[in-house]
Amino acid sequence: MYKKTLVVNINEGIHTRIAASIVLKTSELKSKYNINLFIKKSNSSSEPFAISMLALLSLKIQKGETIEISCNEDSETAYQAVNEMFNFINFELNSNNTMSKLDAIIEENTIANEQIIDNIPVGIIVIDSNCHIVKINEYALNLIDSSEKKVYGKYIKDIIPTSELPSVLKDRIHQIGQIQHINNNITISNRAPILGKNNEILGAISVFQDISEVIGIQELNEKFIKILEASHDLICFVDEHRKISYLNPAYEKHFNINKNFILGMDLMDISPNGLRIKVFNTKEKLEKFFHRKDNQEIVSTIEPIFIDDKFKGIISISKPINEMKELVSKLERSQEELNYYRDEIRRHSLLNFSFKEIIGNSGSLREVLYIAQKASDSTSTVLIRGESGTGKELIAKAIHYNSPRKNNTLVRVNCAAIPENLLESELFGYEKGAFTGATNSKPGKFNLADKGTIFLDEIGDMPISMQAKLLRVLQDMEFESVGGLKTQKVDVRIIAATNRDLETMIKNGQFREDLYYRLNVINITLPPLRERKEDISLLVEHFIQKLNTKLNKNIKGITNDCIIYLEKYHWPGNIRELENIIERAMNMCDGNLITLKDLPFHIRSMDNKDENLINLVDGELLPLEEYEKEIIKIAMQKYKSFNKAGKALGITHRTVSLKCKKYGIT
Numbered sequence: 001m002y003k004k005t006l007v008v009n010i011n012e013g014i015h016t017r018i019a020a021s022i023v024l025k026t027s028e029l030k031s032k033y034n035i036n037l038f039i040k041k042s043n044s045s046s047e048p049f050a051i052s053m054l055a056l057l058s059l060k061i062q063k064g065e066t067i068e069i070s071c072n073e074d075s076e077t078a079y080q081a082v083n084e085m086f087n088f089i090n091f092e093l094n095s096n097n098t099m100s101k102l103d104a105i106i107e108e109n110t111i112a113n114e115q116i117i118d119n120i121p122v123g124i125i126v127i128d129s130n131c132h133i134v135k136i137n138e139y140a141l142n143l144i145d146s147s148e149k150k151v152y153g154k155y156i157k158d159i160i161p162t163s164e165l166p167s168v169l170k171d172r173i174h175q176i177g178q179i180q181h182i183n184n185n186i187t188i189s190n191r192a193p194i195l196g197k198n199n200e201i202l203g204a205i206s207v208f209q210d211i212s213e214v215i216g217i218q219e220l221n222e223k224f225i226k227i228l229e230a231s232h233d234l235i236c237f238v239d240e241h242r243k244i245s246y247l248n249p250a251y252e253k254h255f256n257i258n259k260n261f262i263l264g265m266d267l268m269d270i271s272p273n274g275l276r277i278k279v280f281n282t283k284e285k286l287e288k289f290f291h292r293k294d295n296q297e298i299v300s301t302i303e304p305i306f307i308d309d310k311f312k313g314i315i316s317i318s319k320p321i322n323e324m325k326e327l328v329s330k331l332e333r334s335q336e337e338l339n340y341y342r343d344e345i346r347r348h349s350l351l352n353f354s355f356k357e358i359i360g361n362s363g364s365l366r367e368v369l370y371i372a373q374k375a376s377d378s379t380s381t382v383l384i385r386g387e388s389g390t391g392k393e394l395i396a397k398a399i400h401y402n403s404p405r406k407n408n409t410l411v412r413v414n415c416a417a418i419p420e421n422l423l424e425s426e427l428f429g430y431e432k433g434a435f436t437g438a439t440n441s442k443p444g445k446f447n448l449a450d451k452g453t454i455f456l457d458e459i460g461d462m463p464i465s466m467q468a469k470l471l472r473v474l475q476d477m478e479f480e481s482v483g484g485l486k487t488q489k490v491d492v493r494i495i496a497a498t499n500r501d502l503e504t505m506i507k508n509g510q511f512r513e514d515l516y517y518r519l520n521v522i523n524i525t526l527p528p529l530r531e532r533k534e535d536i537s538l539l540v541e542h543f544i545q546k547l548n549t550k551l552n553k554n555i556k557g558i559t560n561d562c563i564i565y566l567e568k569y570h571w572p573g574n575i576r577e578l579e580n581i582i583e584r585a586m587n588m589c590d591g592n593l594i595t596l597k598d599l600p601f602h603i604r605s606m607d608n609k610d611e612n613l614i615n616l617v618d619g620e621l622l623p624l625e626e627y628e629k630e631i632i633k634i635a636m637q638k639y640k641s642f643n644k645a646g647k648a649l650g651i652t653h654r655t656v657s658l659k660c661k662k663y664g665i666t
């Protein structure tokens with residue numbers, strides 16, 4: 001490459017006529033030496049431009065600036081061509097440097113053109129025949145967020161990678177209305193080649209406009225239409241010329257009309273006395289107005305539309321009242337149901353969770369209730385033992401709902417009912433993706449019981465592997481969910497229950513001893529019903545009352561014979577069994593008193609006659625007082641008066657009364 005620098009000494013710099021002289025000289029030298037010449041400002045980092053009017057004018061070379069003339073060959077002819085151009089500028093142009101009046105007019109014209117291009121509200125980019133940017137206006141610079149200095153002389157694709165101008169140069173074909181993405185904006189562009197007098201290619205021009213906003217508005221419009229079409233309200237637009245311009249499908253359907261016959265019609269011709277015409281004329285909004293239209297009751301809101309203070313028509317939105325009435329009555333019905341269930345739940349919670357609902361007057365039950373009431377005030381772990389059906393769950397609920405935690409949750413986990421492989425995730429929860437099917441994370445029972453109580457029912461059936469994990473929670477109140485890395489801390493009160501013989505299970509290695517001691521802080525053992533038969537008559541009375549509501553019956557009581565038989569029975573299923581037998585008897589009962597025939601056969605067939613007067617308990621005799629208590633009770637149940645009972649037993653009524661007091665017989 002051969003190059004030479006010189007200082008421009010022309011008073012007005014390289015203005016239009018000078019640029020034209022240089023271009024003319026360049027084409028002379030091209031025909032003489034068949035060589036291309038290039039020019040650039042010496043201090044500029046951009047590539048040299050092939051000499052052309054566009055390039056020279058874009059460089060805006062001023063007096064005193066140093067320029068570099070070059071040729072991309074290193075030959076003798078290149079040397080001569082560069083030197084001739086150097087001499088031409090240095091000696092001919094630099095010395096002959098005054099601007100004529102004609103030059104001034106041409107220059108003014110060029111400047112005016114430039115200003116027009118800069119102020120036009122579209123983007124303009126011009127490239128020369130080498131794809132270098134030679135003109136870019138303000139609009140385009142704003143769009144690409146750059147400055148003239150950074151882009152002039154640069155290869156177009158380095159500045160706008162999506163530019164199609166190089167292909168316009170190559171193919172010499174106009175491109176019209178092309179969508180182009182520039183710097184996150186959507187533009188529409190026209191592109192054209194710039195051809196010289198002899199049809200030679202001088203460059204290419206792109207004129208474009210940012211239409212991002214237009215596209216955004218179009219999208220918004222489409223979404224808006226979708227909303228209108230999906231709405232159940234009856235919607236109608238009337239434009240500023242009083243023509244119907246839109247009806248939504250709900251409107252068409254409700255009034256059974258086809259929009260194609262209505263759209264474009266004058267509102268005056270369709271509904272000359274309606275509310276819409278009124279709002280159209282007065283331009284005053286009508287809100288929630290009840291009226292009749294086509295014999296149907298509807299409620300409408302009709303509003304004038306103003307855009308930039310200009311009246312653009314009206315919109316009416318209506319709802320048929322029948323539909324609303326239906327909705328309101330549905331809502332009222334749901335509300336009633338809700339109130340009913342709310343009351344039921346409240347009633348249930350009051351009924352079920354008070355100690356008063358635990359029936360029985362026997363010493364053993366009173367002892368249990370005393371401990372349970374004390375346990376309510378404490379936060380210590382409670383272990384409730386007792387045969388199936390003795391009321392363990394009832395006691396657990398009573399403890400929770402009488403404790404300071406009563407406003408938080410009581411969560412029951414039946415350890416025997418949950419499969420071993422699910423128990424851990426049930427208790428401690430799991431994280432999303434912890435196992436196949438875990439599409440969402442789920443909290444465990446311990447999370448749900450935070451600040452409340454967890455009731456671990458059938459704890460004796462908990463698999464030994466889980467017992468270790470449970471022990472950790474009992475010790476530290478800490479655990480990790482399945483698949484979770486974070487240790488979670490909770491504040492949970494533990495009540496456990498079982499009907500299993502934990503001590504034997506420990507001996508057999510089926511229950512952890514350490515867990516047993518952790519659980520067994522407050523021990524409540526519920527006596528089986530056969531050991532507190534004195535509670536049977538009270539329980540029977542309680543169940544009759546409770547079940548009358550459930551069964552919609554009005555049973556008043558039970559005969560004494562029945563009670564005697566019920567007390568003789570050994571109750572393997574305890575209170576649950578008694579409750580079931582009373583429910584059955586109430587179903588069998590024809591009158592309002594349960595009699596022997598209503599009891600199941602296995603109870604009423606228990607024959608007294610073959611038995612001894614006194615039954616031995618496990619082959620052992622009981623203390624005399626126990627028998628005395630039993631006899632007095634039976635007598636009082638049968639005769640209901642101290643006198644009569646005394647007569648039957650051969651003792652005074654006073655003795656009967658004293659014995660009743662002694663043994664707590666009411």
Ligand SMILES: Nc1ncnc2c1ncn2[C@@H]1O[C@H](COP(=O)(O)OP(=O)(O)OP(=O)(O)O)[C@@H](O)[C@H]1O
Pocket residue numbers: 357358359360386387388389390391392393394395499542575576579
């Ligand atoms: N003292 C009581 N007073 C009134 N009802 C009771 C009493 N004890 C138990 N019941 C009733 O007996 C039924 C069985 O009670 P519960 O479910 O509490 O027994 P459980 O010992 O937990 O039984 P399981 O070990 O089989 O789970 C329930 O309907 C309960 O309301």
